[in-house]
Amino acid sequence: xxxxxxxxxxxxxxxxxxxxxxxxxxxxxxxxxxxxxxxxxxxxxxxxxxxxxxxxxxxxxxxxxxxxxxxxxxxxxxxxxxxxxxxxxxxxxxxxxxxxxxxxxxxxxxxxxxxxxxxxxxxxxxxxxxxxxxxxxxxxxxxxxxxxxxxxxxxxxxxxxxxxxxxxxxxxxxxxxxxxxxxxxxxxxxxxxxxxxxxxxxxxxxxxxxxxxxxxxxxxxxxxxxxxxxxxxxxxxxxxxxxxxxxxxxxxxxxxxxxxxxxxxxxxxxxxxxxxxxxxxxxxxxxxxxxxxxxxxxxxxxxxxxxxxxxxxxxxxxxxxxxxxxxxxxxxxxxxxxxxxxxxxxxxxxxxxxxxxxxxxxxxxxxxxxxxxxxxxxxxxxxxxxxxxxxxxxxxxxxxx
Amino acid sequence: xxxxxxxxxxxxxxxxxxxxxxxxxxxxxxxxxxxxxxxxxxxxxxxxxxxxxxxxxxxxxxxxxxxxxxxxxxxxxxxxxxxxxxxxxxxxxxxxxxxxxxxxxxxxxxxxxxxxxxxxxxxxxxxxxxxxxxxxxxxxxxxxxxxxxxxxxxxxxxxxxxxxxxxxxxxxxxxxxxxxxxxxxxxxxxxxxxxxxxxxxxxxxxxxxxxxxxxxxxxxxxxxxxxxxxxxxxxxxxxxxxxxxxxxxxxxxxxxxxxxxxxxxxxxxxxxxxxxxxxxxxxxxxxxxxxxxxxxxxxxxxxxxxxxxxxxxxxxxxxxxxxxxxxxxxxxxxxxxxxxxxxxxxxxxxxxxxxxxxxxxxxxxxxxxxxxxxxxxxxxxxxxxxxxxxxxxxxxxxxxx
Numbered sequence: 198x199x200x201x202x203x204x205x206x207x208x209x210x211x212x213x214x215x216x217x218x219x220x221x222x223x224x225x226x227x228x229x230x231x232x233x234x235x236x237x238x239x240x241x242x243x244x245x246x247x248x249x250x251x252x253x254x255x256x257x258x259x260x261x262x263x264x265x266x267x268x269x270x271x272x273x274x275x276x277x278x279x280x281x282x283x284x285x286x287x288x289x290x291x292x293x294x295x296x297x298x299x300x301x302x303x304x305x306x307x308x309x310x311x312x313x314x315x316x317x318x319x320x321x322x323x324x325x326x327x328x329x330x331x332x333x334x335x336x337x338x339x340x341x342x343x344x345x346x347x348x349x350x351x352x353x354x355x356x357x358x359x360x361x362x363x364x365x366x367x368x369x370x371x372x373x374x375x376x377x378x379x380x381x382x383x384x385x386x387x388x389x390x391x392x393x394x395x396x397x398x399x400x401x402x403x404x405x406x407x408x409x410x411x412x413x414x415x416x417x418x419x420x421x422x423x424x425x426x427x428x429x430x431x432x433x434x435x436x437x438x439x440x441x442x443x444x445x446x447x448x449x450x451x452x453x454x455x456x457x458x459x460x461x462x463x464x465x466x467x468x469x470x471x472x473x474x475x476x477x478x479x480x481x482x483x484x485x486x487x488x489x490x491x492x493x494x495x496x497x498x499x500x501x502x503x504x505x506x507x508x509x510x511x512x513x514x515x516x517x518x519x520x521x522x523x524x525x526x527x528x529x530x531x532x533x534x535x536x537x538x539x540x541x542x543x544x545x546x547x548x549x550x551x552x553x554x555x556x557x558x559x560x561x562x563x564x565x566x567x568x569x570x571x572x573x574x575x576x577x578x579x580x581x582x583x584x585x586x587x588x589x590x591x592x593x594x595x596x597x598x
Numbered sequence: 599x600x601x602x603x604x605x606x607x608x609x610x611x612x613x614x615x616x617x618x619x620x621x622x623x624x625x626x627x628x629x630x631x632x633x634x635x636x637x638x639x640x641x642x643x644x645x646x647x648x649x650x651x652x653x654x655x656x657x658x659x660x661x662x663x664x665x666x667x668x669x670x671x672x673x674x675x676x677x678x679x680x681x682x683x684x685x686x687x688x689x690x691x692x693x694x695x696x697x698x699x700x701x702x703x704x705x706x707x708x709x710x711x712x713x714x715x716x717x718x719x720x721x722x723x724x725x726x727x728x729x730x731x732x733x734x735x736x737x738x739x740x741x742x743x744x745x746x747x748x749x750x751x752x753x754x755x756x757x758x759x760x761x762x763x764x765x766x767x768x769x770x771x772x773x774x775x776x777x778x779x780x781x782x783x784x785x786x787x788x789x790x791x792x793x794x795x796x797x798x799x800x801x802x803x804x805x806x807x808x809x810x811x812x813x814x815x816x817x818x819x820x821x822x823x824x825x826x827x828x829x830x831x832x833x834x835x836x837x838x839x840x841x842x843x844x845x846x847x848x849x850x851x852x853x854x855x856x857x858x859x860x861x862x863x864x865x866x867x868x869x870x871x872x873x874x875x876x877x878x879x880x881x882x883x884x885x886x887x888x889x890x891x892x893x894x895x896x897x898x899x900x901x902x903x904x905x906x907x908x909x910x911x912x913x914x915x916x917x918x919x920x921x922x923x924x925x926x927x928x929x930x931x932x933x934x935x936x937x938x939x940x941x942x943x944x945x946x947x948x949x950x951x952x953x954x955x956x957x958x959x960x961x962x963x964x965x966x967x968x969x970x971x972x973x974x975x976x977x978x979x980x981x982x983x984x985x986x987x988x989x990x991x992x993x994x995x996x997x998x999x
Binding site: 226286424543 | 599602604605608956958959960961974975976977978982984985986987988989994995996997998999
C-alpha cells in the first residue's frame with residue numbers, strides 16, 4: 198500500500214496521534230480439549246471492553262496459507278508489500294542483535310565450524326561452543342583487515358555470529374559457503390551476478406584469513422557464511438504517510454525492522470512496562486507510535502498454551518494505561534499467529550481492533566479470532582491497516598476529485 | 599499464486615497426502631419457491647458432517663461478477679491465475695475429446711458448412727449433419743497432406759470437428775475463417791502477427807484442399823475454422839509445489855486440463871465410483887490427487903434443480919469412502935457455480951471446505967453457500983486454495999526470516 202503513488206497526495210499531517218500496539222504472535226488456534234483459542238481462554242477484560250468500542254477484523258499478513266516470518270509480518274503492518282520488500286536473513290540477524298546496518302552494508306550469518314587436517318568439515322557447528330568461547334574468537338576475526346572494506350564481527354549466541362561488511366559497491370548476491378553436509382570442505386563464496394564479483398573476492402579473502410587465525414583452535418577452527426543480505430531500499434514510512442513515526446521495542450529485531458521502515462527508535466527498557474512508560478514520556482513529541490509486545494509469541498513458539506494465555510493476560514492491564522493517553526487511534530494488531538498447538542508461526546488470519554472516536558461498537562463482546570471474524574472491517578490485508586488508521590486519525594484525504 | 603517466485607523456496611516435499619475433490623458446478627442459487635439452494639435442499643449428511651470438522655469458506659474463481667468456463671475454473675483451483683494463463687478454445691475443444699496436444703501443436707475448432715456454386719455461405723452448420731455423416735468426412739480430410747506439417751482431423755459431434763496441426767514454428771495467431779453471416783464466402787485465414795505467416799499459409803492450403811475433397815457433398819461441402827490455440831506454457835504444478843500430482847477424471851476435458859497443469863493422469867472408468875476406486879488403488883503412490891465429479895454441473899446446465907439436488911445427494915455417500923483413506927488434507931471445492939435457476943455457469947462465489955487434523959470445527963453445521971460464507975477462511979481467491987492445502991499438509995515453510 199505504501200508504494201501506491203496514486204495515494205501520495207492523500208496523506209496529510211495533523212496533530213492527531215496513532216498508537217499501533219503489535220502483539221507478536223497474537224493469533225492462535227483452539228486447544229483440542231476446550232475448543233477455545235488462547236485469546237478465548239485468557240481473561241482479558243480490558244481488551245474485550247476495548248473491542249466492544251472498536252472496529253474489528255482479521256488481517257492476512259501475506260496470503261492465505263503463507264506463514265510469515267517476523268520481517269514480512271511487521272513490514273506488512275507498516276504498509277509494505279511483504280512479497281515485494283524482502284529482508285534477507287543476514288540483515289535480519291544483524292538487526293536482531295542491534296547491529297547498525299546502513300544502506301549498502303552487507304550482513305551475513307556466520308557460524309564457527311570444525312574442519313579436519315585436510316580442511317574437510319567434521320562438525321558444522323563447532324561442537325556448539327558457548328558464547329563465552331565464541332565471543333573472543335569474534336573479536337579476533339574482527340581484527341582482519343581487507344582493503345577498501347570495513348569489516349566487523351558480532352557474536353550472536355553459541356557458535357553463531359554476524360559479519361558486517363561496509364564499503365562501496367558491495368553486493369548481497371554472493372553464494373553461501375556452508376555445503377550443509379560434513380566430509381567435504383566449506384565452499385568458496387561465488388558471485389551470483391557480475392556486480393558481486395568484488396564482494397565474493399572480499400568474502401573469500403576474509404575466509405582465508407579466518408582459517409589462518411583460527412588454525413590452532415580445537416573446535417572452532419573455521420567459519421562458514423550464509424544469508425548475505427543488504428537492507429531493502431524502502432520508502433521511509435514517515436515521508437510517505439507524512440508522519441513523525443517512532444518505535445518503542447524492547448527486542449532489538451523489532452527496533453531494527455522499524456529503522457528499515459524509516460522510523461526513529463526511542464530507547465527503552467527490557468519490559469513492556471518500560472515500553473509503556475517510554476510511550477507515556479514521549480507521547481507529546483510524535484504522531485505515530487509503534488509499540489511491540491513480544492512475550493505472547495515466545496510462549497506460542499514454546500508450544501505452551503497456558504503460558505501464552507498468561508502472557509496475554511499480563512498484557513491486558515496495560516491497555517487502560519495506553520488508553521489514558523487518549524490517542525486518536527489505538528490499534529491492537531499482530532504480525533502473525535503463533536498458535537501454541539503448532540509451537541510455531543502460522544498462516545492463520547490475525548485478529549485486530551481499531552479504536553477511535555469514530556468507532557462506537559459493533560456488537561462484538563470480546564477480542565479473539567472468532568469475534569473478529571464477525572467484525573465490521575472484515576478480512577483485510579495487513580498492508581491495509583495503516584490506511585484505516587490514517588483515515589480514522591483524519592490523516593487521509595479524499596482520493597480523486 | 600503458482601507464479602510467485604518469492605514463494606518458490608517455501609514449498610517442501612513431505613509424505614503427507616492431499617485430495618482435492620472438485621465438484622463441477624458445485625455452487626448454486628436459491629430456488630424461488632423454497633428460498634433454498636441446491637446444496638441447502640440436498641440431504642448430504644456426510645458433507646455436512648465433514649464441514650462441521652473443517653475450515654470453510656467461499657472461493658472467487660476469477661473476479662466478482664466473472665463467470666468462468668471450465669478452463670479458468672480449474673486452472674484457478676490448481677493455483678494458476680486464470681486472467682494470466684488462458685486456454686484457447688481450439689485447445690480446450692481438443693482436450694475435451696481426448697486429443698493429445700503437445701507443446702507447439704495448434705488446435706482449431708472446425709465445422710462443416712454449405713456453400714453455393716459461387717462459394718458463398720448458405721448454411722454455416724451444414725444442416726447440422728449428424729456425427730455418423732461427419733465422421734467419415736473427417737477421415738477424408740485427415741488424408742490431406744501438407745508439407746512440413748502433420749495434420750489430423752477429429753470428429754466432435756454433428757457438424758463440429760477439431761483440426762490439429764503439428765510441426766515446427768506453428769503459431770496460434772491466425773484469424774478465424776467463419777464470417778458469422780451467410781451470403782458471403784468463408785474468409786481466408788490471416789496471420790495476426792508476423793510469426794504466424796507460415797501457419798496461415800498452411801491453414802489456407804488445408805482449406806483449399808478441403809474444398810476440393812468435399813466438392814461433391816450435398817450439405818457439408820466446405821469447412822470453417824475458429825479458435826486457433828496452442829497449449830499455454832504453464833509451469834508444472836508438481837515442479838513448483840514439489841508434489842507428485844495425479845488426476846482422476848472420467849471426462850476427457852478435465853484430464854486435459856490436468857495435463858496442462860503438468861499432472862499425470864491415471865486411467866479410470868466412466869463413473870465417479872470408478873474414480874473413487876482408482877483413488878483407493880493408487881492412494882499410496884502419490885501425494886496429490888485431483889478427483890473430478892461432473893454430474894452436478896451437467897444437471898445445473900440443464901436447469902434441472904431437482905436433478906442437481908439428486909446429483910449432490912449421490913456424491914455424498916462417497917465422502918466417507920474418501921475419508922477412510924485418511925488423507926492429511928481433504929478439499930471439497932468447485933470450479934464455479936452452476937445454479938439450476940440460471941441453467942448455466944455463474945459468477946457466484948463457491949463454497950468449499952478444507953479438512954485436516956488442524957481443523958477442529960468452527961461451529962458450522964452444514965455445507966452450503968450460506969454456512970460457508972460464515973466460515974473461518976472467509977472469501978478467498980480460488981488460486982489461494984492450494985496454498986492453504988499445502989500449509990495444512992505441512993508442505994509450506996515459513997516465508998521470510
